[in-house]
Amino acid sequence: MTTKNTAILLISCPDQKGLVAGIADFLYQHNANILHADQHQDAELKLFLMRVEWELAGFDLDLNDFEQQFAPIAARFQMQWRLAHSAYRPKLAIFVSRYDHCLADLLYRYQAGELNCDIPLILSNHTDTQWLAEAYRIPFQHIVVSREDKTDAEKTQLALLRHHHVDFIVLARYMQVLSADFIRHYPSRIINIHHSFLPAFHGARPYHRAFERGVKLIGATSHYVTEVLDDGPIIEQDVARISHRDSLDDLIRRGADLEKIVLSRAVRWHIENRVLLYANKTVVFD
Amino acid sequence: MTTKNTAILLISCPDQKGLVAGIADFLYQHNANILHADQHQDAELKLFLMRVEWELAGFDLDLNDFEQQFAPIAARFQMQWRLAHSAYRPKLAIFVSRYDHCLADLLYRYQAGELNCDIPLILSNHTDTQWLAEAYRIPFQHIVVSREDKTDAEKTQLALLRHHHVDFIVLARYMQVLSADFIRHYPSRIINIHHSFLPAFHGARPYHRAFERGVKLIGATSHYVTEVLDDGPIIEQDVARISHRDSLDDLIRRGADLEKIVLSRAVRWHIENRVLLYANKTVVFD
Amino acid sequence: MTTKNTAILLISCPDQKGLVAGIADFLYQHNANILHADQHQDAELKLFLMRVEWELAGFDLDLNDFEQQFAPIAARFQMQWRLAHSAYRPKLAIFVSRYDHCLADLLYRYQAGELNCDIPLILSNHTDTQWLAEAYRIPFQHIVVSREDKTDAEKTQLALLRHHHVDFIVLARYMQVLSADFIRHYPSRIINIHHSFLPAFHGARPYHRAFERGVKLIGATSHYVTEVLDDGPIIEQDVARISHRDSLDDLIRRGADLEKIVLSRAVRWHIENRVLLYANKTVVFD
Amino acid sequence: MTTKNTAILLISCPDQKGLVAGIADFLYQHNANILHADQHQDAELKLFLMRVEWELAGFDLDLNDFEQQFAPIAARFQMQWRLAHSAYRPKLAIFVSRYDHCLADLLYRYQAGELNCDIPLILSNHTDTQWLAEAYRIPFQHIVVSREDKTDAEKTQLALLRHHHVDFIVLARYMQVLSADFIRHYPSRIINIHHSFLPAFHGARPYHRAFERGVKLIGATSHYVTEVLDDGPIIEQDVARISHRDSLDDLIRRGADLEKIVLSRAVRWHIENRVLLYANKTVVFD
Known part of the structure; x- marks a missing residue:
């Protein structure tokens, strides 16, 4: 198994319009090549859950700066979120x-x-x-x-x-x-x-x-x-x-x-x- | 689906030696052609359970006389038993x-x-x-x-x-x-x-x-x-x-x-x- | 079963950056409430496949005008695409x-x-x-x-x-x-x-x-x-x-x-x- | 796992009446305590297949003498058969x-x-x-x-x-x-x-x-x-x-x-x- 060099963003927040566009735009602006994106809406709890994984090769944002850059989007949509690096072995x-x-x-x-x-x-x-x-x-x-x-x-x-x-x-x-x-x-x-x-x-x-x-x-x-x-x-x-x-x-x-x-x-x-x-x-x- | 003309005997009794021989002999003496026979022993409860099905064509015992004829074997092994006729539609x-x-x-x-x-x-x-x-x-x-x-x-x-x-x-x-x-x-x-x-x-x-x-x-x-x-x-x-x-x-x-x-x-x-x-x-x- | 009033967009095209952002932006600009979005990348064939479903209530684009409005995005990404209306009973x-x-x-x-x-x-x-x-x-x-x-x-x-x-x-x-x-x-x-x-x-x-x-x-x-x-x-x-x-x-x-x-x-x-x-x-x- | 001390008899022969009785009688005469018995009839090929397993404790026939003693029954029913000893580790x-x-x-x-x-x-x-x-x-x-x-x-x-x-x-x-x-x-x-x-x-x-x-x-x-x-x-x-x-x-x-x-x-x-x-x-x- 070759170790992948990808980032994974896990999000949970109130469901609302513009969420996918907001996240996808942010990643695209930083030249991310998305490998997987999966989302789930809980209709009863009006909750939006997402997992998106992209290649770090070509991504122009240092993961150490991710939090600061992503903060406005996270705040706008009241996100709970977590970033993981696939190369990290827990x-x-x-x-x-x-x-x-x-x-x-x-x-x-x-x-x-x-x-x-x-x-x-x-x-x-x-x-x-x-x-x-x-x-x-x-x-x-x-x-x-x-x-x-x-x-x-x-x-x-x-x-x-x-x-x-x-x-x-x-x-x-x-x-x-x-x-x-x-x-x-x-x-x-x-x-x-x-x-x-x-x-x-x-x-x-x-x-x-x-x-x-x-x-x-x-x-x-x-x-x-x-x-x-x-x-x-x-x-x-x-x-x-x-x-x-x-x-x-x-x-x-x-x-x-x-x-x-x-x-x-x-x-x-x-x-x-x-x-x-x-x-x-x-x-x-x- | 053609209706089968078979008899089915269901037995439950204390497990003991000679059970299968006793039942099989009885059926053989009456010229039964056994189609299926399946048994189960519950080792913990020392219980013997059996289902045997045979063709009625050739079987020389009238099902109405079965109980009387089978009674000695049933008594010898303390059986609870039940006879069913596959042609009967419940x-x-x-x-x-x-x-x-x-x-x-x-x-x-x-x-x-x-x-x-x-x-x-x-x-x-x-x-x-x-x-x-x-x-x-x-x-x-x-x-x-x-x-x-x-x-x-x-x-x-x-x-x-x-x-x-x-x-x-x-x-x-x-x-x-x-x-x-x-x-x-x-x-x-x-x-x-x-x-x-x-x-x-x-x-x-x-x-x-x-x-x-x-x-x-x-x-x-x-x-x-x-x-x-x-x-x-x-x-x-x-x-x-x-x-x-x-x-x-x-x-x-x-x-x-x-x-x-x-x-x-x-x-x-x-x-x-x-x-x-x-x-x-x-x-x-x- | 209540009939849903949603639109479903099915897309297949060469995989490339900006795809999700392009589609999500388009839908968001027209006030779509996305219910389900699912995508798949075939890594070998470098193909992107997507299904996205959104509510028509609140969507500000008439489905009859969809093709014309969506055409520039479809052309930009060389999409094969198809729009379906969930209320239509085939x-x-x-x-x-x-x-x-x-x-x-x-x-x-x-x-x-x-x-x-x-x-x-x-x-x-x-x-x-x-x-x-x-x-x-x-x-x-x-x-x-x-x-x-x-x-x-x-x-x-x-x-x-x-x-x-x-x-x-x-x-x-x-x-x-x-x-x-x-x-x-x-x-x-x-x-x-x-x-x-x-x-x-x-x-x-x-x-x-x-x-x-x-x-x-x-x-x-x-x-x-x-x-x-x-x-x-x-x-x-x-x-x-x-x-x-x-x-x-x-x-x-x-x-x-x-x-x-x-x-x-x-x-x-x-x-x-x-x-x-x-x-x-x-x-x-x- | 405690090693069982049982014998297993595997039989295949033309289906015919008296088979189960013949085998069960033989085992009972030698005081076998049958643990499992399972049989299958292939209706099309008119074949009878059986597996029977019994405890060796109490069985009064030495397994070395089994073949000789079982031979008449095997011959009568044209059996292909094989005896296995569960204590033998292949x-x-x-x-x-x-x-x-x-x-x-x-x-x-x-x-x-x-x-x-x-x-x-x-x-x-x-x-x-x-x-x-x-x-x-x-x-x-x-x-x-x-x-x-x-x-x-x-x-x-x-x-x-x-x-x-x-x-x-x-x-x-x-x-x-x-x-x-x-x-x-x-x-x-x-x-x-x-x-x-x-x-x-x-x-x-x-x-x-x-x-x-x-x-x-x-x-x-x-x-x-x-x-x-x-x-x-x-x-x-x-x-x-x-x-x-x-x-x-x-x-x-x-x-x-x-x-x-x-x-x-x-x-x-x-x-x-x-x-x-x-x-x-x-x-x-x-």
């Missing part, structure tokens, strides 16, 4: 417990060049997955988390994250609930994988409950972590058909394949700045 | 309110010979779908259901069902909750379609709630009706992918396609005696 | 032979308001589906097509299509091959449903060949008709999983459900002016 | 070229205990994947294959396979065509992954051709290798939806995920003795 920390399938999948994709990020750190409350970290040469930190010392453990975790300038966190089947305080340090920057089709079977042991309920499909859900458990904005979901022939163990095994795919899609979209949040849900620009 | 009553997509789909499939049943009766608390009943020449009964007179309405409905010797009922988007008393008249013989992937969004307005929650897939669930709302044994489920581009109206339109397919599969499987119930869930022998 | 003629499932599905959706078109005419080389046409009150024409008189039959068909000002044609399992001459009268305006996942099993008897080959999925493909059989631009495809338990009859029955859905999606997208053609393939703007 | 050799995604997936699943086999050997005509073999501690052999010396290379390969008592071979994106002579050494024991929905796009560069044809779904197919290229019995297939937004590189990346899943399913089913071959197609007992 720093990802992976949290994991014992199950290693999601970690193995992320590390393989990282190594294969599918994920345009750096992984300075894997954090685990167990040592089961250390061999994987070593095979892919990623630093591994074992931090015990017990009921009594969760606060201390989180302090240690946060210090490590700061030290490595971590941009976002992926909970790759991390079996500890993070404190509200921890989450506030990484708002909309912690991605979790839940092993059910949320909101069905939120909480613990979803495969057991799916098996008992006799559903005909199992699912997995990746979402941003908020203070309400399993209630954050959903990034991606998928399901697989099961039948009475599938035992609980089969559900767990087949669910693991779903979890891997659903989580890795969410991580890639997050890295590629495709996800826009509003009203506790996401727009994923494809 | 009598189906369809309940419907205003939405007509499920009704239209069932009637088309009925007319096309996909559903091996008779439909002596369509019951509705509205008249919106009367034209469809007339196009397919099915008797249509309009029975108003108001909050005060639900008991009276159900009495009228039950009388009609008895008069037409109805075997089972399909709620094709029937927007009234049936009383526990009504349900007891047709245990495991009322099939409902719920417009969500149960247990997510049970209860009212599932599409609205799916839209608000920002799920990435919508679903539909067909299930037998029990006294607990939306909690009966699930027969079939399916889902479709949606995106932020889909408005609430799109969800409703696309969901209608799911509902049709999920309901018609459940109805066909019920008619073909493929569904076995246990532990509030279903085995669907395919 | 006239659809359905061709059908004996299988009625696609016809029944289209007529139901038409009646339910899902297809924003008029259907002045159903043409068939058989009379099997006449009852359906009558149930939905659509004029039905029976035109026999024999090997010797195909030319005459097509003359009669073309005269009827002209008489009814037909805009586009759907072949809903029409089992006759249209002549190249006929097709030239409706370029990119004849939609066919093929009962396989093209290009697998193009030509005759695809279900039989799928069954023999032992594939694990069956499919259906809707495409525009060109002079090369089963080779026109694909609009939509879908598949369903099958197993050894499915007989050839099961494949045909289950395939029918795929055909209905795949064809109706293509027809709706065509009506909603979502399909852009280039390089013998389609972009479907969703 | 020996798998993986052939790979440069693409490593299928190899990485198989090795992960092997290590996670999903594949009940041994992998004594990875063979490659390149060294790109050696690091993966080493991470999972599997012996890796680099054997150069050039146009002139394919025969010599195959001799070397065959010698290695014999030396390691290899039972079956998986071509995990191995980009060399095997000779008919080589294939004859492992009839129905070489599994290939083809990166298209066969029979569409058989032969070379399927993603390129899928992209050019403008299909709306891409697929992958795992099949047994026969002397006719890409024509062997299909074990498993799956597809994924694509759109005009997907570049050729996206197709290749997304196809890789399909290839992994489709291949690993086929390998697992083969190991679990679930696949029965007849008429150049497969029955996969689930």
Whole structure:
């Protein structure tokens, strides 16, 4: 994968006339070659959401000056906006417990060049997955988390994250609930994988409950972590058909394949700045 | 579709050695040509479930004598069992309110010979779908259901069902909750379609709630009706992918396609005696 | 379904800077409220494709003057373009032979308001589906097509299509091959449903060949008709999983459900002016 | 995964009365506890296919004596049959070229205990994947294959396979065509992954051709290798939806995920003795 040298502008603002013209004119005046532009209007909330990506080769505005130059347009349309540079590789920390399938999948994709990020750190409350970290040469930190010392453990975790300038966190089947305080340090920057089709079977042991309920499909859900458990904005979901022939163990095994795919899609979209949040849900620009 | 002339035996009993041999010997002694045999063991509940279908041509036992002849085997293995004759067309009553997509789909499939049943009766608390009943020449009964007179309405409905010797009922988007008393008249013989992937969004307005929650897939669930709302044994489920581009109206339109397919599969499987119930869930022998 | 009052502009031209700005400025100057804008760049062919839809309420340019006003921009960017008015209901003629499932599905959706078109005419080389046409009150024409008189039959068909000002044609399992001459009268305006996942099993008897080959999925493909059989631009495809338990009859029955859905999606997208053609393939703007 | 201690009997023979009774009686007389029994009748070819699995604990017949004891029944019904012991771990050799995604997936699943086999050997005509073999501690052999010396290379390969008592071979994106002579050494024991929905796009560069044809779904197919290229019995297939937004590189990346899943399913089913071959197609007992 060759690294692209593009800029990405993500915008959300009240819907109004002249928005597209205003943005397109600004980019054209600076000689931008637009590669992708995607927009969405929420008719009910009267909201305009946009993602536009352009080549930096030929663009005559230094990205450091972008904010100042773009400010009048942003003010005129009351925009919330964010500029990203595709060449920047965000720093990802992976949290994991014992199950290693999601970690193995992320590390393989990282190594294969599918994920345009750096992984300075894997954090685990167990040592089961250390061999994987070593095979892919990623630093591994074992931090015990017990009921009594969760606060201390989180302090240690946060210090490590700061030290490595971590941009976002992926909970790759991390079996500890993070404190509200921890989450506030990484708002909309912690991605979790839940092993059910949320909101069905939120909480613990979803495969057991799916098996008992006799559903005909199992699912997995990746979402941003908020203070309400399993209630954050959903990034991606998928399901697989099961039948009475599938035992609980089969559900767990087949669910693991779903979890891997659903989580890795969410991580890639997050890295590629495709996800826009509003009203506790996401727009994923494809 | 040519009508098959087969017998179907459905069995559920404690799992134990010699079961298959016992059943297969009995059928072989009476010269049965087995067309399909499918079995399932629930390892946890130590339960054996079986569906076996054989041709009646050549079978030397009159079906009227089957019970008496099979009784010793059934007793030996503590079987719950049921014999069905594929040439018998069960009598189906369809309940419907205003939405007509499920009704239209069932009637088309009925007319096309996909559903091996008779439909002596369509019951509705509205008249919106009367034209469809007339196009397919099915008797249509309009029975108003108001909050005060639900008991009276159900009495009228039950009388009609008895008069037409109805075997089972399909709620094709029937927007009234049936009383526990009504349900007891047709245990495991009322099939409902719920417009969500149960247990997510049970209860009212599932599409609205799916839209608000920002799920990435919508679903539909067909299930037998029990006294607990939306909690009966699930027969079939399916889902479709949606995106932020889909408005609430799109969800409703696309969901209608799911509902049709999920309901018609459940109805066909019920008619073909493929569904076995246990532990509030279903085995669907395919 | 309330009829929208919008204009839709479909553009294809060499990719170049300033395109989006040029189009957006033009619309903004005429006070357009853009509802949807979607674009696609083909990097290899250096092609820009766009669909933009805006409300006509408040738009200060009469659509009859649009061409003249837009001409300078179109010329500057060497555009191929087309303007559509969402309130216009295109006239659809359905061709059908004996299988009625696609016809029944289209007529139901038409009646339910899902297809924003008029259907002045159903043409068939058989009379099997006449009852359906009558149930939905659509004029039905029976035109026999024999090997010797195909030319005459097509003359009669073309005269009827002209008489009814037909805009586009759907072949809903029409089992006759249209002549190249006929097709030239409706370029990119004849939609066919093929009962396989093209290009697998193009030509005759695809279900039989799928069954023999032992594939694990069956499919259906809707495409525009060109002079090369089963080779026109694909609009939509879908598949369903099958197993050894499915007989050839099961494949045909289950395939029918795929055909209905795949064809109706293509027809709706065509009506909603979502399909852009280039390089013998389609972009479907969703 | 705890290793099961079961026996599996796979049978194919002309369909006839008394088959199930004969087999079930035999097993019952030897005190077998049947865990799974699945059968299939091919009505057209009048063929009976069966897979039955029973616990060896309590079974009073030594598996070494099985053939002799079962011979009369096998002869009576003209059976082709095969007995497998679930505790036996077949020996798998993986052939790979440069693409490593299928190899990485198989090795992960092997290590996670999903594949009940041994992998004594990875063979490659390149060294790109050696690091993966080493991470999972599997012996890796680099054997150069050039146009002139394919025969010599195959001799070397065959010698290695014999030396390691290899039972079956998986071509995990191995980009060399095997000779008919080589294939004859492992009839129905070489599994290939083809990166298209066969029979569409058989032969070379399927993603390129899928992209050019403008299909709306891409697929992958795992099949047994026969002397006719890409024509062997299909074990498993799956597809994924694509759109005009997907570049050729996206197709290749997304196809890789399909290839992994489709291949690993086929390998697992083969190991679990679930696949029965007849008429150049497969029955996969689930």
